[in-house]
Structures are given as C-alpha cells and as structure tokens.
Amino acid sequence: MTDKADRTTVIEERLAELMHTVEDLSATVARQDREIDRLTARVERLMRREAEREAEGSGGVVLGDERPPHY
Template sequence: MQHLEEQIAHLTRTVDELNTVVTRQQGDIDRLARRVEMLLQREADRAQEGSGGVVFGDERPPHY
C-alpha cells in the first residue's frame, strides 16, 4: 500500500511539473504568435504603401 502511495505522489509531482512547463510554453507560443501577426500586418502595410524595401537603422529617410 505504501508503495502505491509513493508512486501516486511521484506521478502527481510529475504531472504538476509538466503542467508548469506546458503553461509556460503556451504563454511563449501566444507571445510569438502575436509577434508574427504584428510582423505580417507590418509587411502588408508596407507592401500596400509600395515602399516594400528593407529599412536600415542608419539610413536617412527619403525626405532628407
């Protein structure tokens, strides 16, 4: 009987640890999905404007 209780305790701890990992991973997936959506929207806006080029941080804007 004690052996079964030990196994149940071990399995319960393992399930709790896995739940923590899965919850963290789901948060990461949600955050990354939002970023991908933002990037896709940004690229769609850029394509619609017709600029379409890559913007580098050290480039001067075209109005200079």
C-alpha cells in the same frame, strides 16, 4: 500484514511521484501556451507591418542574386 503495508507505501510513493510529474508537466504546458500566444502576437504584428509596407510600395529587400526591377 507487513507485506500489505509495504505495498501500500510503495503505491503511495509512486502516486506522489506521478502527481509531482503531472504538476511539472502542467507548468510546462502553461509556460509553452504563454510563449505560443506571445509568438503568435509577434507574427501577427510582423505580418501587419509587412502588409503596410507592401501597400506603400516601399521597403522591398533586394537579394544579391535578384535583378533590380528596372532590368
């Protein structure tokens, strides 16, 4: 009967470890979901701001290797 009890103990320990791992992974996924939501909202705000800037016709960034529009 000791062998069966030992096997049961090992199984219970591994199950506890797996449950702990699942809880950790769940917390990680929840944290990443919040971060994705935050970043998505930020990108949407930036896109809106850029669209407004383009609609106004101002705020263009001239890069060093680009010719100005009057050339």
